[in-house]
Amino acid sequence: MLSKQQLIEYSEDARKNYVNHISIDCVVFGFHEGQMKVLLLKTNDEEKWYLPGGFVLKEEHIDNAAVRILQERTGLDKIFLQQFRVFGDPDRSKFHNDMYVGMLPKEENWFSGRFISIGYYALVDFFDVTPHPDQFSELCAWRDLDDMPEMQLDHEKIYKSALDALRLQLNYQPIGYNLMPREFTMPELQKLYETILGKKLDRRNFQRRILGFGILNRSEEPRKGGAHKAPYLYSFDMENYQNALTEGFKGGW
Amino acid sequence: MLSKQQLIEYSEDARKNYVNHISIDCVVFGFHEGQMKVLLLKTNDEEKWYLPGGFVLKEEHIDNAAVRILQERTGLDKIFLQQFRVFGDPDRSKFHNDMYVGMLPKEENWFSGRFISIGYYALVDFFDVTPHPDQFSELCAWRDLDDMPEMQLDHEKIYKSALDALRLQLNYQPIGYNLMPREFTMPELQKLYETILGKKLDRRNFQRRILGFGILNRSEEPRKGGAHKAPYLYSFDMENYQNALTEGFKGGW
DNA sequence: TTACAATTGTGTACTTAATACACTATGAAA
DNA sequence: TTTCATAGTGTATTAAGTACACAATTGTAA
Structure with a gap:
């Protein structure tokens, strides 16, 4: 005050x-x-x-x-x-x-x-x-x-x-580039979607859908040193990402 | 001025x-x-x-x-x-x-x-x-x-x-109640969607989709006196329409 | 060193929605 | 009664969404 x-x-x-x-x-x-x-x-x-x-x-x-x-x-x-x-x-x-x-x-x-x-x-x-x-x-x-x-x-x-x-x-545009670090794993990105939506998503279906958007690049090297199976690292394909931002995802009509 | x-x-x-x-x-x-x-x-x-x-x-x-x-x-x-x-x-x-x-x-x-x-x-x-x-x-x-x-x-x-x-x-809410007269035919409603979207839609697919939303009632009596085959008249089912307005159509995620 | 727990990666069957497309029915006008 | 414009309806195909299960990897605890 x-x-x-x-x-x-x-x-x-x-x-x-x-x-x-x-x-x-x-x-x-x-x-x-x-x-x-x-x-x-x-x-x-x-x-x-x-x-x-x-x-x-x-x-x-x-x-x-x-x-x-x-x-x-x-x-x-x-x-x-x-x-x-x-x-x-x-x-x-x-x-x-x-x-x-x-x-x-x-x-x-x-x-x-x-x-x-x-x-x-x-x-x-x-x-x-x-x-x-x-x-x-x-x-x-x-x-x-x-x-x-x-x-x-x-x-x-x-x-x-x-x-x-x-x-x-989330339904018609890509999200994540501004919220995620440059490289991230699929489960991390899924967690982002889950917290925004406030609900759990199926891992397999999430992966298929998000990859279907064509806005991710998978790096060759998985992340090492974690306590479990080494996950792949992804980053956003900026060209496709930007394109999806302006075009939108699903037409609807 | x-x-x-x-x-x-x-x-x-x-x-x-x-x-x-x-x-x-x-x-x-x-x-x-x-x-x-x-x-x-x-x-x-x-x-x-x-x-x-x-x-x-x-x-x-x-x-x-x-x-x-x-x-x-x-x-x-x-x-x-x-x-x-x-x-x-x-x-x-x-x-x-x-x-x-x-x-x-x-x-x-x-x-x-x-x-x-x-x-x-x-x-x-x-x-x-x-x-x-x-x-x-x-x-x-x-x-x-x-x-x-x-x-x-x-x-x-x-x-x-x-x-x-x-x-x-148009992609996640019903539209039309405020723009159409109380009773209207399916081709008329389709025309509304077409002018909003600025493109032609397939009659058969449009009808299936819009009926699938469950917001229309078909009256028994077709409209008479037109120059061609008498079309059915529809009106909006206000309960379902209102519901769809607040709920939205397709989840997306 | 081995078994275990946690996590990741992947595939397949099923259901639902979207698309493409063609014939029949009606009513007025020629 | 034929023709034309418009309306009604169905089916086959493809794509998207959903549900679900098993195998692989890695650190940790036995």
Whole structure:
């Protein structure tokens, strides 16, 4: 939470630089040790967590705003981002209103107004991310998707909606390049799909289907040193992957 | 185009009532005589057409804003609406800037600022619509999807994006209830799918597939009086239709 | 060193969905 | 009554999805 002085400074600065009434919220998905993770922030004085977010500069494309915001939180400079929905309930910013009400007159307080938030989800490589807290938070950290904490505002609704969008995307686009390391095994990729979908898949059928997409290359050398039978290593065939991204998988109609 | 006096009044009013920097653009699809149609507006002094749109009241949910805007243009009060994407290029409102620049000082001119537009598409029954021009237009009319005129701003991009979203929806949700009359023949419904998709489908396979969804009821009586063999009439089974809307069709994964 | 547990790799039969394609039926108009 | 346009229906083939079982490898514990 900001002090009065900080709020004054932040508000002045924001009014000068950002488009009013618009915010951006990002759901950053990462994958590590067989677990789907989401990047969250937390202040010390509040129990609840919130999604990385921010505002749009006056002359900035909204997509670039999302990239900029995530660069600040993750240190990454190439980020796979997808706009998925707008959250425009007039009451959704009540939290900030309550928190900072009285500290400053309404006209001077950036947070007093209504914000319509554009939701983006991002898929990132867990190991490439260095979480950086923002000005309001002391903590920026990964949380397991199946052990999410209580969230501020409507952020629970937002990340659930992002997950729905991601699940839908799984049906007509390849996924994984942005979430997996360069080389990975088939069971690891399967685990990614399973955590996104929240259900188990059959190993044999998964392998046939994913190979059928033609977006994987199998390396000659299996991964050694594991405790069990050495699995093959795969990597994405970027040409086919990119092609599948634009073309989509199954026609449907 | 507004006169200076009108611009002054409009700007004052808008500033008082609407959320700044946010607009809504709607792509209204209708279906008539085997043609997919889009509802468009045009001023007399401009050659280019534009999409029905408007702004969000200060305490209004964005979805309700879209409904309100479309009620004004179509007279309908139940409208199937779907948010599909946000258009946030900082240059996208240049048109209005140019048009009204100099008429009023920037701070007083509602249209001088940047607008981030939320795109909705609507599916409506052609016969239920009574097109009403808005304050800026003299004409509100249906245009054939395959004979669209030149559009203002980025509105061509917007309706194309809406069509993409609609095509995608075809793959996992039923479509037609909002576009077809209560009773219709199988060839008519097929024509709807064909115009949305922009390609021909096989009659026999179409029928099998659509019946397989279990959302149609066939009436006993065929339609009489046509010039050829009397076709059966179908209507949507609303219980199954609603169910399919929420459940979706094919799992994919 | 050998048996065991955990994990990986692979194949086959069955069912369901998608595609391709052709004939019969009806009703109006010539 | 013949012809033309349109509607209704079925079947064979191919592709995709699902269900399921056994053999191979590697480290660990007996």
